[in-house]
Amino acid sequence: MSQGLRKVTIAAFVLLIVLLAMVRWGASLYIDWLWFASLSYQNVFLKILLSEIGLKIVVGAVVFVLMFINLLPARKALLKAVESAKQLQQDDNIITLYQSPWSKYVSSGPVIMVFGLISLVMAFFIGTAVTGDWVILQKFFHPSSFGYSDPIFNKDVGFYVFQLPFYQFIYRLLTWIVLLLALWAAVAYFVAETARGGGQAKLFRSESARFHLSALAAVYFAIRAWGYRLEQYNLMHTQSGIVYGPGYTDVHATLIAYKILFFVSLLCAAVVLVNVFLRRFRLVMYTIGFLLVASVALGGVYPALIQKFIVVPNELSREKPYLENSIEFTxxxxxxxxxxxxxxxxxxxxxxxxxxxxxxxxxxxxxWDYRPLQQTYSQLQEMRLYYELKNIDVDRYNINGQYRQVMISARELNQEQLSEQAKTWVNQRLKYTHGYGIVMSPVNEVTGEGLPNLFIKDIPPASGVDLKVERPEIYFGELTDNYVIVNTRELEFDYPRGDDNAYSKYEGKNGVKVGSIFRRLMFAFVMGDYKLLLSGEVNSGSQVLYYRNIKERVPKIAPFLQYDSDPYMVVDGGKLYWLWDAYTVTNMYPYAEPFTGGLNYIRNSVKVVVDAYSGDVKFYIADQKDPVIKTYSRIFPGLFLPLDKMPEGIKSHIRYPEDMFTIQAQKYTVFHMDDPEVFYNKEDKWNMPTEMFYDQEQTLEPYYTIVRLPGEKSTEYIQILPFTPQNKKNMIAWLAGRSDGESYGKLLMYEFPKQELVYGPMQVEARINQDTTISQQIALWDQRGSQVIRGNLMIIPIKDSLLYVEPLYLQAEQSKMPELRRVIVIHGDRVVMEPTLDIALQKIFGGKEQPAAPPQQVEGQQQPQADRTVSQLASEANKIYDEAQARLKEGDWSGYGDAQKRLKEVLNEMAQKAGQ
Structure with missing residues (x-):
């Protein structure tokens, strides 16, 4: 193959790769457009797409033009260098004509082409680097006011959240562009100097190179001056001392340094420009060195001296106003x-x-603790290997006229758990398309076997209460990670029914129709599935359901929101919905201490509702006062709906979100102290409490419950978390997040008198461990082929007092199906453990006497006889012992205690007989 043909082949191959990449990108874009259109969110898709592509094009075009114009002066230097390299050289009386090896490559046309290619490549890479920054651009053009300003620069907080990020983006972009311009200009001049030949190349031998690079240095210094201006505002997000945000040193030293360096940078830019025209290029290097020295001295040494000699000796008095700022804004x-x-x-x-x-x-x-209940649900209600009850959520419903707290779990279909023989294309794409139904049980009811009393169970869903599930199919959930095709000639598996199966057809309209052969070809290409193109079961009326996992589906529409870790299932009008909390966040809130990921502002401004059957997605604004959601509403008109548009049945299930409550509780452990002196000394710092789960100490999770708060007239659904003081285990306060009616979203903090002892969770756990009866029974239980699981310790406020409740579960080694066997209740100085909560409460508080249980004839038990021999008594003792062990294994503590009493009586009788 000739060299020319090889070049043509390589060029054709590269062109083919680029063409395929473009086709792939275009096809994916088309499929995404169809998906957004199926949900009526075309405007959102276009706004995101045009913003992102527009930003890339503008940035890329600017970079291309600047880079190309920047390289043009070097073209002239290159051409001159080649011409000057054609010179006569005399060596040992031999005259030769020297020509640089670069000369055959350097001519006006190829140089322009190379410069254009370099500019294009740089434009592509920098344009690609700004992917995702469209949000910064849109927020800049649609800012909202917070209504209050920072105490240092007196700028509205909205400036830091919406405008400063854009200025920082432009600054970083310009800095990189100038550095790249200087780099490629230096490369071009280096090549030009090399092309002169006859010795080692010197970059600054050329006057044009020195002039060009000096001009770029002046531009850089001007940009750096703007950078110092922006860094003044960035002080609102730094932590150099005891305060997050600007402290005394930052305001009285670093801020002054930035102001001085701003003018120093401008002066350096002017000096460089003047030196360019005076042609004293050595002074340019001195100017750069001067700026570096000034930066170190003013930005580093001077603030360090202020901190050490002015602040540290009088830290509290110096930092007090800034501590107040940090407390207030956090x-x-x-x-x-x-x-x-x-x-x-x-x-x-x-x-x-x-x-x-x-x-x-x-x-x-x-x-019922959701962790052991997860295993119990799995054993009782998953029915088949391919069904999975992934998560258990806590919610509340009006059931049979009562306000009840329940546990609920969606029965999703997990295709990964199909048998290998069943993992065919038809099964995975056309037949096994959806999960089926839910499992629901009250939080406090237990069967005689220690299992949950199921309100809704089985397939199809059978309900023992007035809450019905009439549309149980779950096409969209947390386990639906692959696409399926519905309305095909193949019937969809609905649920197992005896020796046969029930089948159905999808009746929703939110899928994307396969339609024409072109559309089917696009699906096959993007999905990487040629069988979709060839299958005779798929017709033009079939619908493709993709992005079915709600944790992918919802952020695909609104990627600028942050989402709670726990979406939960809701039943309304016989249909199933996913309700998911979404947050508006930023890392640019001034003076606010950050949490995970550097974010330092959060609001639960959005509630997302996803129809588990149709996949329809709706976004509702839950916090109208949040400036960030106001901005997003302006960017995406029509995306967010007012909360009063949410169906009432679903609206009654919104709750104070878990993740936000946890973040607020963590911050409140420190920032409940609003006195700067107390805050500085951390005199009243609180801790997140711990509890025992299994036999391990772990952080106590916030929990939902229904209570009547002190001073309130009715019960309500709240989330609770207690606090303990630093280095102590007693309880100092508890926080409540309210979820019902007009009180939704409010936080209540109940503080205990500091001079009174209120038992904290671990102190209660210690009291349980120290109770000899309970500890002995738990120890016996753990030694007989079973494992004791200690569930959530619930601290329940009743009137002006607290009730502590901890369930105990028994799990056999051979089975992963924990059973609720005992309930421990602690109040005041009483600790009791009984089979049920009612019995435990009666034992503590008394009240109406329960009728005595009639004597039970236990299998194998002999009635007392007047003249039994020692041998007969020994036989009877063995039988009673075996019976006691059987009762122990079953967790029947009452029967075990009765057997022990009878055994003692028989042994006493034996001793009397032996002594006669």
Whole structure:
């Protein structure tokens, strides 16, 4: 193959690769357009697409033009260098004509082409680098006001959230462009100097090179001056001392340094330009060195001296106003300034009448921990290997006229768990398309076998209450990670029915129709699935359902929101929906201490509802006051709906979100201290509490419950988390996030008197461990082929007192199906463990006497006889012992205790007989 043909082949191959990449990109874009159109979000798609492509094109065009213009002066230097290299050289009386090896490559046309190619490549890479920055651009053009300003620069907080990020983006972009311009200009001049030949190339031997690079240096210094201006505002997001944000040193040293360096940079730019015209290029290097020295001296040494000699000896007095700023703005950033604090009397003792007056609270104490219940649900209700109850959520419903707290889990279909023989294309794409139904049980009811009492169970869903599931199919969920095709000639598997299966057809309209052969070809190409193109089961009316996992589906529409870790299933009108909390966040809120990921502002501004059957997605604004969601609403008109447009049945299930509540609680452990001196000394720092789960100590998770808060007239659904003081285990306060009605979204803090002892979670756990009866029984249980699981410790406020409840589960080694066997209740100085909560409460508080159980004839038990021999008594003792062990394995503590009493009586009788 000739060299020319080889070059043509390589060029054709490269062109083919580029063409395929463009086709792939275009096809994916087309498929995404069809998907957005199926959900009626074409405007969102276009806004995101045009913003991103527009930003890339503008940035790329600017880079191309600047790079090309920047390289043009070097073209002339290259041509001159080649011409000057054609010179006569005399060596040992021999005259030769020297020509640089570069000369055959350097001519006006090829140089222009090379410069154009370099500019194009740089434009492509920098344009690609700004992918995702379209959000910064759109927020800059649609800012909102927060209504209050920072205390240092007196600028509205919206400036930092919406405008400063754009200025920083432009600054970083210009800095990189100038550095790249200088780099490629230096390369071009280096090549030109090399082309002169006859010795080692010197970059600054050429006057044009020195002039060009000096001009770029002047531009860089001018940009750097703007950078110092922006860094003044960036002080609002730094932590150099005890304060997040600017402290004394930052305001009185670093800020002054940035102001001086701003003028120094401008002066350096002017000096460089003047020296260019004076042709004293050595001074350019001195100017650069001067700026570096000034930066180190003013930006590093001077603030360090101020900190050491001015601040440290009088730190509290110097930092006090800045501590106040940090406390104020951090509390605002996390909504902690809206926390309502109330006193909670300690040492109060409940009585039976208090228990009777709070039936809704008592009846909704959660005895089922979601972790062991997950295994129990799996054993009882997954039915088939391909079904999976992935998560268990806690919610509340009006059931049979009562406000009940329930556990609920969606039965999704996990194709990964199909048998290998069943993992055919038809099964995975056309037949096994959806999950089916839910499992629901009350939080406090247990069957005689220690299992949950299921309100809704089985396939098809059978309900024992007035809550029905009439559309149980789940096409969209947390396990639906692949695409399926519905409305094909192949029937869809609905659920197993005896020896046969039930089948159905998808009736939704939110899928994308296969349509024409072109569209089918696009699907096959993008999905990488040629069988979709060849299958005779698929017709033009079939619908392709993709992006079915809600954790991919929802962020595909609104990638600028941050989402809670736990979407939860809701039943309304017989249909199933996913309800998911979304947050507006930023890392640019001034003076606010950040949480995970550097973010330092959060609001639960959006509630997302996804139809589990049709995949329809709706976004509702839950916080109209949030400036960030106001900006997003302006960027995407029509995307967000007011909360009053949400169906009432779904709206009744919105709740204070878990992740936000946890973040706020973590921040509140420190920022409940609003006195700067107390804050500085961390005198009243709180800790997140811990509890025992299995036999490990771990952080206590916030939990939902239904209670009547002190001073309120009715019960409500709230989220609770207690706090403990630093280095102590007693409880100092508890935080409540409210979820019902007009109180939704409010935080209440109940603080205990500091002079009173209120048991914290680990102190309660210690009291349980120290109770000899409980600890012995748990130890016996753990030694007989079973494992004891200690569930969530629930701290339930009732009137002005607290009730502690901890469930115990028994799990056999051979089975992963934990059973609820005991409930431990602690109040005041009483610790009891009983088979049910009702019995435990009765034992503590008394009240109406339960009728005595009639004596039971236990299998193998002999009635007392007047004249039994020692041998007969020994036989009887063995039988009673075996019976006691059987009761122990079953967790029947009452039967075990009765057997032990009878065994003692028989042994005493044996001793009397032996002594006769």
């Amino acid at each position: 509390r605002k950033a996390y909504g902690l300034d809206q926390v309502e604090s109330r006193p909670f009397p300690a040492g109060k003792t409940l009585n039976a009448e208090d228990i009777r007056q709070n039936p809704e609270t008592i009846e909704n104490i959660r005895l």
